[in-house]
Amino acid sequence: MVFQVMPFTSALHSAFWPLISNKKLTELRLDESPLPALAKYANNNKEGVPATLCLEWDAFDPKLLLQSATFLAKGSVVNTNTIETFKTMDKKEFLAQEADTLWKLMLNGEAIQEPSRLCSWVLLMHADLKKYLYYYWFAFPSFELPGTLEQKANPKAVESELRLELCEHLLKSFEDWKRLNSEISGFFFVRIEESTSVKILSLAEGIKPGVKFDYIGLADPSSMDEHPGVPLRNLLTLLMIQCPEKLLGDFKVLCLRQIRHGSNPIGKSVVLSMSYSGEKLANQPRSFGWESDESGRMLPRCVNMKSSMDPQSLAESALDLNLKLMKWRLVPDLDLDLIKNTKCLLLGAGTLGCNVARCLLGWGVRSISFVDCAKVSYSNPVRQSLFTFEDCLAGSDKAKAAAHMMKKIFPGCKSAHYNLRVPMPGHAISEALEKGVLDDFNLLDRIVQEHDVIFLLMDSRESRWLPTVMGATYKKIVINAALGLDSFVVMRHGTRDSRSFQDPNAKANAFLGGKDVTYVPGHDLGCYFCTDIVAPGNSTADRTLDQQCTVTRPGVSYQAAALAVELLSSLLQHPKKAEAPAAVYSKSYQGGDSLESTGILGVVPHTIRGSLQNFQQFTPTSMLFPKCSACSEKVIEAFKDKKFDFLKRAAADKKYLEDLVGLTEMLNVEGLEEDVFTLDDDDLTD
Ligand SMILES: [Zn+2]
Incomplete structure (x- = not known):
């Protein structure tokens, strides 16, 4: 009767590939000669299980441990330097040489002393170490048996x-x-x-x-x-x-x-x-002895180990796993992909910008872009967590240095950087500067549209104005954070659509009715400028040196940055997203759920104000102001219509904005000017 055997099936443990890669880099280099290696097989395979010959993490360990029912098979690995050699090598000749070697071992009796050579095998392979791709083909040389x-x-x-x-x-x-x-x-x-x-x-x-x-x-x-x-x-x-x-x-x-x-x-x-x-x-x-591939064809195989060997992939999966644990254990409905794929634009790469970026990274956000026009100065690294002393020495641009550090921390971060000065109202644009300002304007206009969320983290009030206008125009989520000496304000701007501009007085009455808790929908929430009844002007004109530096208690920026990011994450996880309503509590409010403003991660406030004076925090809600100089209908229309010319006029004369939205009229008619005082924002810093 015909003598038939069950052939070996190769099994390469995932730990073998890093091992051979390391050998290649540290020992083999360009050497293509056979590298002796140790494989194992077992004699306790259950029915239906192939006779596997395994190469594992101990393939090059002469002291490898053979468990019970496990046996040694000595073979060799031939790693070609190029994929071409691997492909074009004469496979018949290659196997014939291996068979010759085996035959000699049998003839000279070495195979008697070393029977593990009888389970002869050779692994012909090519390692593409850059792509973590491994091409390989196993052979188990053996001989035809005689008819006798x-x-x-x-x-x-x-x-x-x-x-x-x-x-x-x-x-x-x-x-x-x-x-x-x-x-x-x-x-x-x-x-x-x-x-x-x-x-x-x-x-x-x-x-x-x-x-x-x-x-x-x-x-x-x-x-x-x-x-x-x-x-x-x-x-x-x-x-x-x-x-x-x-x-x-x-x-x-x-x-x-x-x-x-x-x-x-x-x-x-x-x-x-x-x-x-x-x-x-x-x-x-x-x-004979070449092994067929998974589909039974006489072809080599290829394995892609990128996900388990590439350090960058490892960092990415570790970050994602961390977040998934939160989802699996505590918040099953958490939409991690939504956060991960949100594109964030950070205007300002100072203390707030750095800390907001770090916190976003913690949430797995991959796309984080920086805008700043300053260079890293000697006072920055101690407070601004993405800079080092070397950045000061090199005179690096802040946006670029921040983006660079983000990639160092997490290579999977897609961090762009833009060195631009945000144009401001009340800062007249001279003819000499106009070209530069126009370029900055156009760039800002483009990148605001390219991102999903705009963080306003600059150090002056009026630099927040143009991005607020753009955010309202392009219906972006705008998160604003500003610091005082020992206080901060973090808020989300209301989204703007046609509903925002319908009969504001009637709406205000409805929201502030007699209930304990009422809600202001996202499209009716105020922006940073909605509480002002004067247009933003040049607040830095008469600043002293002290005021231009970061004069805040150091912890305040960490607080504000963390809250800004968590406000965003709560907002994104609310079923209505940016439309999430914010609660308004009456004086008789006794506590309890604010259901409508509660999403998967809890309540989504409009504004968070905190102070280290008394270590307290409040979450007031304010409505949009129909005559707001940054988000009202007339401003959005004028911006859409005139773009850079609109900016030029607002820059030249702050009265232009006040006239446009009707503030002048309101102030004159109602004679409020003497009674009005606005909060001094000069101590706002980044
Ligand atoms: Zn506004």
């Missing part, structure tokens, strides 16, 4: 050959012997000495003239009742070369499988009855 060797019958279950008691003795003897001879334990001879005693002989012992045995044995990786595993093929070849007289006539092979069947601990083992009528094998038979 015959399998006489189907394999017999071991229990029909040996009594249970003997099977138990056999296993014990084998395990005792393997403990002392683990590296050579894949092949052996079995001698039944008495009815209760089994002796295991090594290949070297059993092959000697005159030594008797009952079975030729091998640790069999096959899981099939009908077929032994492939190692038997090379074992028989070796014996036909080294001691054909021991095979002459009939002989038996014990395919030892350490897997229980019923009460028999090696019950899945089989015994093969064979016969040999030939002479000493003298000429090298035909060889």
Whole structure:
């Protein structure tokens, strides 16, 4: 009958690839000569499991540990320098050389001393270390067996050959012997000495003239009742070369499988009855052994290890996992992708800008762009968490240095930087400067449109004006944070649409009705300028040096930056997003849920004001002001209509804005001017 074996299937542990990459970089470099390596296989494969030959993390460790039922297979790795060599190499010739080597080992007897060489294998591969791509092809060289060797019958279950008691003795003897001879334990001879005693002989012992045995044995990786595993093929070849007289006539092979069947601990083992009528094998038979790919084709395979080896990918998955734990354990409805994919534009890369960026990164936000026109100064690094002393020495641009540091912290961060000065009202634009201001205006106009969220984190009141106008025009989420000496304000600007400009007085009355809690919808919430009844002017004109520096208690910016980002995350996780209403509480409010303004992460306030004077925090809500100089209908229309000309006029004369929105009229008619005082914002810094 036809002698057939179950072939090996290669199994490369994911830990093998970093190992070979490291070898390539530190030892092999451009060397393409075969690198000896150690693989393992088992003889306890359950039914249906392929006979796997595994290369793992210990493939180059001479002291690798062989567990029970695990055996050694010595082979080699050939790593080509280029993908072309890997592709064009003559595969027939390559395998023929490997077979030659194996044949010589059998002839000169080295394979008797080192039987693990009989499970011969070679891994031909190319490692593309830049892309973490590994092309590979396994071969298990073995030889065609002569016709003088015959399998006489189907394999017999071991229990029909040996009594249970003997099977138990056999296993014990084998395990005792393997403990002392683990590296050579894949092949052996079995001698039944008495009815209760089994002796295991090594290949070297059993092959000697005159030594008797009952079975030729091998640790069999096959899981099939009908077929032994492939190692038997090379074992028989070796014996036909080294001691054909021991095979002459009939002989038996014990395919030892350490897997229980019923009460028999090696019950899945089989015994093969064979016969040999030939002479000493003298000429090298035909060889074969390339492994087919997953679909059974004779082709190499490729594995992409980027996700598990690229440090950048590792950092990304670690960050995402951290956030997913929050979702899995505490907030199952959290939409992490929404936060992750939100594009944030940070206007101002000072203390607020740096800390807002760090906090956004903590939420997994990937796209964080910086706008600033200053250079890193010696006073910056201690408070501005993205700069170092070296940035001062180099005179780096703040936006660029901040973006650079973000990538250093997290390479997956897509951080753009723009060195531009935000044009301001009340700062007349001279002809000489007009071209530069126009460029800044156009750039700002473009990048505001390209982002989803605009953070206003600058150090002056009027620099927030133009981005507020743009944010309202393009319906962006605008988060504003400003600092005083020991206080801060963090707020979200209301979104603007046609509903925002319908009969404001009627709405105000409705919202401020008699209930304990009422709600102002997102499109009716105020902006930073809505509480002012004068247009922003040049607040830096008469600043002293003190006022231009960061004169705040250091902790305030951390507080405000953290709240600004958390306000955004709460807003994004509210079912209505930017339209999320903010609660207004009456004096009789006793506490309790503010349901409508509560999203997945809790309440979404409009404004958060805090102070270190008394360590208190308030969340007032204010409505839009129909005559606001930054977000009212007339401003948005004028901006859409005139763009840069609108800015030029507002820059030249702050009266222009006041006239446009009707503030002048209101102030004159109502005679309020003397009674009005606005909060002094000069101590606002970034
Ligand atoms: Zn406004």
